[in-house]
Amino acid sequence: MASLRVATWNINSLRLRVGLLDKLVEALGPDVICLQETKVPDLLFPAEALQPLGYPHTVFRGMKGYNGVAILSRVPLELHDTAPDWCGKGDCRHVAATLQTPGGPVELHNFYVPAGGDVPDRTQNPKYGHKLDFIAEARSWFAARTLSRSVLVGDLNIAPLENDVWSHKQLLDVVSHTPPETEGLNAWMDAGFVDAVRHFVPPEQKLYSWWSYRNQDWRASDRGRRLDHVWVTPDLESGLRSQTILRDARDWPRGSDHVPVCVEMEV
């Protein structure tokens, strides 16, 4: 058994905000940092700027301008490269690794699910269809595998529970909280995972990880959504120790609109 802290953060441009990772490390002390929306091609990955942070083991999959995911680790890891190219788009939304922890290997998946555009209708808005297809494909892929000692994190761009949004009724028609999305995400999770953050926080309690840049005073209005998730396979559930949603990060200078989410577990 060994303690493992896994953090996930949609950083919204790794090169622009690489300096903020110091604050994340100071606040959370994670063993592993999973990033989304890195927006950097692999050849331009800022390895030098990251070197002093102390996470020598990295895997990343990036492209110019959009998307992009990365895993930074204190724990040795190997690229886990068996997953398909989701929806055949080659758009750098998933990277996975096997962590070599003292307690044994842990499989880690880092996802950036499509945001899905504005109109919740796949005939009018292909991005919405892509989002639903992506989560259905992911559900099928995980359902077909035998999972153990696995962790899935990322910006899943869906707030599944009523109290994962500031107003369930007002957001039922808003992409990120529509029934096809929340049902699809729950089906994916039920293919082999439990929600490691809600393990600690009852469903009656509001919980958000994202506040729009368009909210001038995000803390006062608090119109948030929980879009960022940490899931674990049931064999790891008894080892869960704590969760942290780092709300203060929303006020970091030139911060992301998402805040880091971290789970500590014995593995």
Next chain:
DNA sequence: ATGGTCGGTATCCGA
């Protein structure tokens, strides 16, 4: 009901 703000391939597009 509207519009509000970010980042990057930047005077639009995606979020």
